[in-house]
Amino acid sequence: MNAFPSRSEETEREEMARLLPGPAERDLPPGRHLRHKEILMQQIRHDQSSTPASAPVGPGRRGRRLMRPAIMIPAAAMAAAGILVTSLSLGGHGSSTTTAGQSVSVQVGSAGDATTLLDRIATVASQRTTAPIRDDQFVYVLSKGAGSIPGGQRSDDGPAELGPVHERRIWLSQDPTPQGANSGMIREGGTTFGMAAPSPAGGGGAGGVPAGIDRPTYQWLASLPTDPDALLKKLYADTRGNSSGGQDQAVFDKIGELLREAVMPPQTASALYKAVAKIPGVIEVPDAVDAAGRHGVGIARENTSLSQRTEWIFDKTSLSYLGQRSYLTKDTNQGKAGTLTSISAVLARAVVDKAGQEGATAGG
Template identity: 80%
Template sequence: MNAFPSRPEEAEREEMARLLPVPAERDLPPGRHLHHKGILMQQIRHDQQNSPADTADRRGRRFLRPVILVPVAAMAAAGILITSLAMGGHGPSAPSADRSVSVQAGNAGGARALLDRIATVASRQDVTPVREDQFVYVLSEVAGTEPTEQRADGGPAELGAVHERRIWLSQDPGPKGSDSGMIREDGTQLGMAAPSPAGGDGAGGVPAGIDRPTYQWLASLPTDPDALLKKLYADTGSQGTGGRDQAVFDKIGELLRESVMPPGTAAALYNAVAKIPGVVEVPDAVDAAGRHGVGIAREDTSLSQRSEWIFDKTSLSYLGQRSYLTQDTKQGKAGTLTSISAVLARAVVDKAGQEAGGASG
């Protein structure tokens, strides 16, 4: 058989092509552009940084404050990935270029109204309970503050590169349940084993509770905001230098991070936050994926640092979080970012390493 077409065949094809209508161009939705760009940028960072020396160096770095990932108000039904977080109409993902923000005035009255709206949205979600033999999987983009060579005793630091973080959190309530979880971050895979908390039985691990909020534990919390806040103050105590109010605000952020919870619990938590003194609304906030939203924030005055949760202005779904300096300090000038994150996907899966489509690695 001749591998090359004859002249008549070529002419016939050209004529058919001329007569056929031009196919309509199809563009990707904005959210998919963001998704594919994120994958490309992650591969570029991986190729640039994946030398043995660099990997060893990164393992030794520590954030000044842990990057916390707060879940969306619109929770995922069990086993279903939330992809609606990559909202259309937001800017492209290029957060690593922005290392400072404008310190805006907060509005306490606005925070109460906004949290009431967020709680209403959360209360209306249809959430399938998560079984104790399952895992909560979250894919995020995160960055935290990394020490510089000149840093000493709280001195200058700079925001590290934004990178992907995947985490699988076991829902097993027992102390050893946490050991079966897993984290993949910045080219490194980590287990979740942890020593016993103070006063533990020495068996190792962390049981379900305020420091490891499983779905079932969250479901056991009071749904009355006053009763819930009273329990949180009692369980949290005074931690750090920011006082009890800041400690509870941060603890609620930890309870919300990388989790799926019953709608009633989520609504109660947001209504409880509205009762904490010093909580304010910030009119414009940007997450690690470059998405603009509105912030719910509180300042740790002892550190001159504001912690901020970011919600979409229309849907009130959770986008991410950031923290930054509100005044000039040894760490940097006012507005310097100290951490930033964006939740890109969330699912409930049957084993660690499994992603939303069922594949595991």
């Protein structure tokens, strides 16, 4: 005879479920953990560089670093991270609902063709005219793009997912003094950020980052060597080896930052492209598409540790810079080969007299 009162099968199942041990927690695969760490560090660097327009600028935070290829952190990412921002109505300048294609074709590239193409691009760059920029002016860049949504913001922790393509407007101060960087501004994802650039690690001082590799003003770019070998040597010396792909990849990524959000003298631009041809592993990709849907030819390098290729995209006729994109070259925990992880397009570049002002397209 049963000594316990009778219960329904459903109640018994619930009781057994409570008594059984819970499922074991899964550790993230090493590749996934590395990717999440990189995304978090990119987000932290962006958050550290962006403060609300109304917030005071104070010392103690690392200087603003330009974004890595096309990684545009939306306001939602900062909200999830607990970052306080001031949201302003920008009259249609917010996030769009359009998402770039999630996958591309992984094409075979050529190192020899890259050298030839970069020489052509360098020649065209040297023939452009750019008026010198005053220290009290700003470089304005309008772009659009999308980056991978961090796993914590997705409905699951599955493969990489590209966020919505959205516009980004940035005003970069040309004041070479450390405090000059603080007068810049960013509008992105429906939010306006004042830019703060406190002292870099170990730099000391009362805050701010002077003109240099991490804040490339026009005058600093004009001071660089125009001999490709000397220029490349300086870039290697000035670029911290903080890329998981090694120093060559770190320099390639840094040059990509210079191309994305700077206006540079023609001779500097020409020398820069010739220097890129000397970096091991650089290839030409026959066809590449930017975030605006424009087809061009790509100059690329693969970060083999992440199985991820980054491409700089140039118009096939004018050889003007269009944008960048990054994608997986092999099947990984983040997705299948060809999965896009970021994409961007530069729509306008100008020199203006104050932050918030938009102007005509400048050379570059």
